[in-house]
Amino acid sequence: VILERGERAEERARTVETFWLTGKLNPTSNVQFGEGGAGTFSDGKLNTLVKDTFGRNREVLRILTEFGADPSICYANKPHIGTDVLSHIVKSIRKEIESLGGQVRFLSQVTDFEITEGKLTAVTVNNTERIPVQAAVAAIGHSARDTFEMLLAQGISMQPKAFAVGVRMEHPQSFINQNAYGDCHYKLPAADYKVTFQTSTGKGVYSFCMCPGGYVVNASSEKERIAVNGMSYSGRNGDNANSAIIVTVTPEDFGSNILDGMHFQRRLENLAWREGNGKIPVQLYGDFKNNRISTGFGAVTPSIKGAYTFGNLNHVLPEFLTAPLKEGITGFSTRIKGFDMEEAVLSGVESRTSSPVRILRGDSLQSVTLHGLYPCGEGAGYAGGITSAAVDGLKIAEQIATN
Numbered sequence: 002v003i004l005e006r007g008e009r010a011e012e013r014a015r016t017v018e019t020f021w022l023t024g025k026l027n028p029t030s031n032v033q034f035g036e037g038g039a040g041t042f043s044d045g046k047l048n049t050l051v052k053d054t055f056g057r058n059r060e061v062l063r064i065l066t067e068f069g070a071d072p073s074i075c076y077a078n079k080p081h082i083g084t085d086v087l088s089h090i091v092k093s094i095r096k097e098i099e100s101l102g103g104q105v106r107f108l109s110q111v112t113d114f115e116i117t118e119g120k121l122t123a124v125t126v127n128n129t130e131r132i133p134v135q136a137a138v139a140a141i142g143h144s145a146r147d148t149f150e151m152l153l154a155q156g157i158s159m160q161p162k163a164f165a166v167g168v169r170m171e172h173p174q175s176f177i178n179q180n181a182y183g184d185c186h187y188k189l190p191a192a193d194y195k196v197t198f199q200t201s202t203g204k205g206v207y208s209f210c211m212c213p214g215g216y217v218v219n220a221s222s223e224k225e226r227i228a229v230n231g232m233s234y235s236g237r238n239g240d241n242a243n244s245a246i247i248v249t250v251t252p253e254d255f256g257s258n259i260l261d262g263m264h265f266q267r268r269l270e271n272l273a274w275r276e277g278n279g280k281i282p283v284q285l286y287g288d289f290k291n292n293r294i295s296t297g298f299g300a301v302t303p304s305i306k307g308a309y310t311f312g313n314l315n316h317v318l319p320e321f322l323t324a325p326l327k328e329g330i331t332g333f334s335t336r337i338k339g340f341d342m343e344e345a346v347l348s349g350v351e352s353r354t355s356s357p358v359r360i361l362r363g364d365s366l367q368s369v370t371l372h373g374l375y376p377c378g379e380g381a382g383y384a385g386g387i388t389s390a391a392v393d394g395l396k397i398a399e400q401i402a403t404n
Contacts (some may be wrong), residue, residue, distance in 0.1 A: 206329025282312025
């Protein structure tokens with residue numbers, strides 16, 4: 002039985018489009034929550050740094066091709082699917098699960114656990130329905146903040162972990178192509194990039210989740226908070242390239258209590274919401290650098306899903322993040338000449354790069370404090386993307402099968 006707090010893919014897509022058009026947020030089903038998770042509204046990147054000793058990476062790619070992905074993902078250097086294709090794939094996987102006798106239940110959030118002598122014996126759905134269980138896989142995603150709070154209240158062992166915070170930065174895709182290909186006249190795909198920079202204070206700044214020919218999206222999941230992410234369709238044929246430009250933050254920055262990182266994210270997202278008066282705050286890089294609100298666009302017209310307005314991102318992010326961002330973006334221009342163009346567009350705030358907590362598990366991959374609970378994937382702090390989360394899911398399934 003799969004318990005999904007959000008809607009099925011078809012309904013979720015309509016809900017998300019409505020949010021982008023009207024600003025009316027559904028906290029239950031949005032860019033973060035629903036069938037396929039946050040990855041469904043992304044570029045669908047499938048490259049991973051996970052070492053594939055047991056062939057699980059290859060198995061994930063094989064399964065995706067079985068349900069509709071292009072076979073090229075099995076041999077491409079940086080495979081991607083695109084949000085338009087990925088939504089069809091997760092729907093096909095759901096139908097296969099159901100055909101084999103499984104159940105997939107939507108709008109069904111696990112709100113509590115029943116624990117007997119240190120063992121998980123039942124879960125509560127939507128505060129009302131009790132379902133007896135012997136094993137539960139908690140693949141909750143990195144934005145299930147109410148679930149983190151429930152786990153903490155139940156005494157489940159967790160610890161704060163580092164993540165990264167920053168902005169989305171848009172350049173013309175033609176500029177990125179020119180940097181990568183020069184004046185080559187052949188028909189080549191939209192170019193990507195990856196840049197890192199070590200600042201004078203020791204803070205590292207880097208690009209993350211780069212979306213060629215993509216869109217910045219309002220990825221909020223809580224009212225009165227703004228979080229942005231990047232998304233591409235399979236064709237990657239949008240006008241702009243965008244990437245998260247981020248700085249790592251640790252418990253030394255936000256506090257050592259278990260949920261301090263989550264509260265730090267919330268504070269920044271609320272500041273972004275206030276700065277944009279409920280819309281995504283955007284700012285030209287030159288104005289961000291000089292601490293002033295922009296008054297118009299130049300070489301870059303934003304490609305953004307959701308309402309946006311000019312704001313000052315220096316009012317959203319603390320100085321210990323804005324200073325390395327400015328130094329890092331300038332530093333990137335030594336790798337990509339002109340990367341620090343003053344008319345590049347920044348959007349904020351990029352706060353959901355990874356989970357702010359890790360749910361501790363032992364050698365059996367069960368929670369160290371609750372027998373029968375298997376923390377899994379990105380939300381549990383053991384993955385960092387679609388493929389690594391799927392690989393972790395395979396590991397959990399193998400472990401349950403052998404118990």
